[in-house]
Amino acid sequence: MAEKEIELQETSSVPNILQEEIELAIKTQRDNKAPGPDGISNEVLKPAIQTITPILKEIFNDIINTEIIPQQWTKSNIILLYKKGDQYDIGNYRPISLMSNLYKIFAKVILKRIERKLDEQQPIEQAGFRRDYSVLDHIHAVRQIIEKYEEYQLVYYIAFVDYSKAFDSLVHTNIWEALKEQGIEQKYIRLIRNVYKTSSACIQLEKIGDSFEIQKGVRQGDPLSPKLFSAVLEMVFRRLEWENLGLNIDGSTLTHLRFADDIVLFAKTPEDLNIMLNDLASESAKVGLQLNPEKTKVMTNGNKSSINVGESQISYVEDYIYLGQLISPKDNINKEIERRIANSWKRY
Template identity: 35%
Template sequence: MEFQRTGRYDLMYMKTKELGWKENHGIQNVGIEDSQGNRIVDQRQVLKIWENYITELYDRPNRPETLEVEPEEEVDTDEKGPYILQSEVEKAIKEMRKGKATGDDDVPGDVLKLLGEGGLKTLTKLMNTIYESGEWPKDFTEVTMIALKKKTKATKCSDHRTISLIAHTAKIIAKILKRRIERKIEDVLGEDQFGFRRGKGTRDAIGMMRIIAERTLEIDEELCVCFIDWQKAFDRVNWTKLMQILKETGIDWHERRLISKLYMDQKVRVRLDRGETGSVQIGRGVRQGCCLSPILFNLYSECLTKEALDGLGDFKVGGQIIQTVKYADDLVLMAKEETVLQGMIDRLIEIGRCYGMEMNVEKTKVMKISRQPTPVTIKIDQKQVENVKCFKYLGSLLTDDGRCTCEIKSRIAMAKAAFSKKKNLFTSKLDLNLRKKLVKCYIWSIALYGAETWTLRAVDQKHLEGFEM
């Protein structure tokens, strides 16, 4: 009630979430497994294991000595890029969220929001010095990573998700660069890419897949669908290839030089409970936690799929061939004929390796959408891809019969489980209107995720009505 009275709904949200959060997902001092599967608890050895893991993850045997762009004198003036304006700096600061952890420079983002006219002019001058010289301050390129568990019993480094603590001042220039290159990249991206784009999201990609399935069954045809899983896609981007793509896209010279220097100079270290690893030189992948990374990866994956699938595919809607539905690194391939789909996958594997990408055979799945579905024989490097009748795509269940019944039942079950975790809160003596708001926030948001993509039958409506009661 105190949070409601003071209007601190952010604190109320955090406190409510804690009530249903039983596990501590931070790193605890329970040790970590080494490469031989032995549990190591000695802190120095644990730090070394993490350092080796990060080194191996981002290592590239033929890491380029330099990513230098072409000499400045070879570039036309109008292709170099304009100076950074103070208005761009102000806009970037305004977009920054409050209360975020500091980077290596220990400058809180909230302090930057308090800068007056003099401070903004000084900061703009610093941004232009970096922009014109192409040299990043050391605090901007070195990143500290915090590891969080992806599952309760996390015993390996790979069982953790890392988040990066980047200097807030570095985020300002990154936001300015993003705004400048975003429009040119948007012009290259296809309509089938729904990830990290304004006005598009997971529901649009899910909706597209449901429409395609329903359309296929409506005209009594069959469609072979392959859900591609790339192995650590964001961490495998080839920088040399990326810089080549940026040049071909028409990104200004200063922007390309800054991005190349940022990638070449970056180092990371992992912070644990009782210490930090040594700094590790990065050799590949987009920069974790950087606002530039999503759009750079989108451009990279777009060029990969265009090069691989050019002239392939046999599935048409309205006279237009549809080959893929993409959401960042989640790629769906589709074709009417099994042999056509196999050809698309083979070509994607071949070109993908030129881009540094490898498919994960274990997590890649194939499905045939049909009134009478039969198994599809698809292979990746001579290994059979598993056939599935149901697949969780971006958090929503897709089935080979094109119906939403399984998804609706699953959503209801998850919503009931969420209600049980916070039952004491919802049945407490809190104000009724407040409890209604909490139910809408924590229960209905789970139950109705992707509801705008559902095609309801009478039985589905009964399930939802029964849950509401």
Template identity: 25%
Template structure:
């Protein structure tokens, strides 16, 4: 876990455990063994502070444009890391899931989709892509569905009960600029900001879509970012309906407004794709995982955006980068950590 993270209700930073070194390891080992044996964590860990973070898009006064992050006990997060390591050994996640998986990255998903678009463009074949957006994905996961997916994944009953205990009697308060609300119980959704939630969400998505997924790259998921591809509009429309039914019968919901459709080498202009009678918005390009995918197979917009990001970063850092009093070694680190990633993102 990284240093400098906001503390939870216990006001205990993660740096405390780092400073204690071997003593921390001994204490936490005894504590975690006791929790695993009793299958119950300390009640103090059940409290959290929810902080709304603006998504930097849309109306600042609209609650839907905010993402809630839970500030939880860092000691609990260490415990979650231990449980996650055990679950990863027991649960097999499909190849279509690129998010939070070992030896996979965001670049792999971008590259796979870009190659698929380019190959169909070269072969003069139609390619239809639907970029599915889930409404409040983490917040909508019903707890009963989480337990169902854990059992379906073959998780040992002991770890099933341990995870259930993490969500039992969980309570939070909302902290914003005007103050703090009264505490209230959380009865649905995964813990935002939890160390274990990303893996649990990947497992839930994997189990709920077992019967509707196609092989990659025709279906790819990066957590809740889903792209469904096909060689015809009818095929994609049928697959989208199957996904909608599989997810919405289990408590999830596909956004009708934010789900978008893109076609490569369209032969019949003006073709529409619908979901439950509602037309899906059609785009000539789509920002997939931060990288712009164009329907014509080109990369001009993405390259232009990377150049702009590079210059924007340079303008912010130019005062420091041109200062002769600052060592070249320090400037090199700034370039490698701040400037180069902005210019090269998704271009591998």
């Protein structure tokens, strides 16, 4: 996919970074975390906070003014964390990306400055990576919709959308486009873009392997990544023309709910849901996100008419695990208790 160039003004400026901003960022760093390529741990930074923050203030402001990113900040070491099962099966390991702690402090300062503006651009339908929002909000909303539509004998079609490796797939230029569209100061966009321009990683096992370029996706472990992803997803949804679609909820129309990349679509008919799924798949593909038809599921109390995304047929289900909770039209509580008991036994 060819990347388009996003024009950014060179004249935009932002306030210098204050020592208090750096201190706050250091204090929020978690302990007992492996350091990145710079070898600097949080246990080293925190006791030296009064000594190091004036030095970091000078370094950070120089970076803000010149927009030159230290090369070490663009590098990540990827380690493999064992989960469970056969230790000789690579599928039983989770990759963890370790990056410079100094970069993460800088990124947290930038995040604090742009976070409010980005959150203001997010609709109430998006609850992921936001303060005062919870997975419970969306779980309760989905269950209430099903319960009320069943009670009043109204037909609903609900699609639980799955993306293939969503956070690893975004086209970088769409990140800058989304940030610009949502009013972020262009100097901040250029700084983030400069980090990504030369971003690379290497596998760290018994020794560190050769580095490779990161050409797409948001950086794992980067404090900015969740907000960058949400900004791009918001740009995708703004392109969708769904004014006459969705379900009626107390006089308002609800087309979808979002929790990060966990998306639920609501429709009155299978034809409407078919349109919505294909619209979403088409617009998502433009930013590098690929809808996964095999893992995308539909739940309904109506006729199970054929629903397709492209050439792939979407399966109907009687229940679905959404944000870690069982969603089912019938006997939610007992089914959820049974599921949790079964999962507990699997651990022994």
